[in-house]
Amino acid sequence: MDLSILYENLGKFEWYHLVMILIGCLLIYLAIKKEMEPTLLLPMGFGTILVNIPGSEALTGPISELYHAGIANELFPLLLFIGIGAMIDFGPLLSNPKLMLFGAAAQFGIFFTLCMAAMFFGDMDAASIAIIGAADGPTSIAVANALNSQYVGAITVAAYSYMALVPIIQPPVIKALTTKKERLIRMPYEQKSVSKLTRILFPILITIVVSAFVPQATALIGFLMFGNLIRECGVLERLSETAQNALANLVTIFLGISVAFNMTGEKFLKVDTLLIMGLGLIAFIVDTAGGVLFAKFLNLFMKKKINPMIGAAGISAFPMSGRIVHKMGLQEDPQNFLLMHSIGVNVSGQIASVIAGGIILKIFGGM
């Protein structure tokens, strides 16, 4: 018997396979050691290793099947949205609905990045890259897939990496755009009771309003709000628990490992990928700046001043962004508690980012 069958596959390794395996190991390292979005980066990292073994049966078999069954048709991101919706408490937002304006302002990074990306890429790819600024993994994956972008892998890596890096990206931008005096502005939280009926009607209302104007966002907003309705209705405790834990965890595993379908060396190791990572960073920075500058703009007309740092929480990355703003407030003044405001803005960013995704689909989906 010819023993070459033992090592014949080793000769098929190319440099890009090895680089991608190293990238896979790096993602696993970041997930475990640095705890950067471990639920997604670890499956993605391991999936990257699986698909970059020459002749990998995993690539042509299960990962390809999972990709086409759950990502190419946008099913996994939508199922994950049910879990995310079930995790979100809209209470702070319902107490002060005006906070939603900051969520809208913080989507500026998406459209600025669209203009930037259009200088280098075609319309569909530029729009898909821009949606990294939604700071929301499922929306990024769903939009990039719907627009048939070939950069889904790079876009997903950029979106999740920068979400994990929000504690590093946001503080310098916030500090650069605010004065110490502004960062010291106190915003006492007035506890307002929100009725159960309001909590139940809110997800239904959002779904109807957003879908009526931007039907392309119906699935995204609908699944998010469906999850929230399960949470708030009060009669589906078990389903709410399942959506928040079992469903979200299961889908995250499949999502992470099947996103790796696009992480083969041939597709990933290009100058384009580096450019996409750069554009993604710009999107996050401009999102943050958009929220902060909008708060400063509102302060020009308001008697009761807003701490402009809360504008930065409008970037969807939930709940990291809200917590960062709260921590920064405490660093400036240990008695300044911004958490309820910043979390309110943060969940509004979740809604606004889905609307932005729908708008991008409405504009570019029909082209």
Next chain:
Amino acid sequence: MMKMFELFRAALTAQTAAAEETAKMFFEPGRFLEMLRYMGVGMLIIFVLIGIIILATLAINKVFSKSK
């Protein structure tokens, strides 16, 4: 059988060539200005929709605030 295989390979080659064609990067600074209208329209729609949601939320808050 061989003919079918050849046809399949030709189709695959054409598809790959098409994918490579669309994958081409370029540098056209003028497109930044072209896309500005989408920025304007996109941000306008977001603010209008969020405005509607805020008004509707304030309304349901007011109507149902008693039924705690």
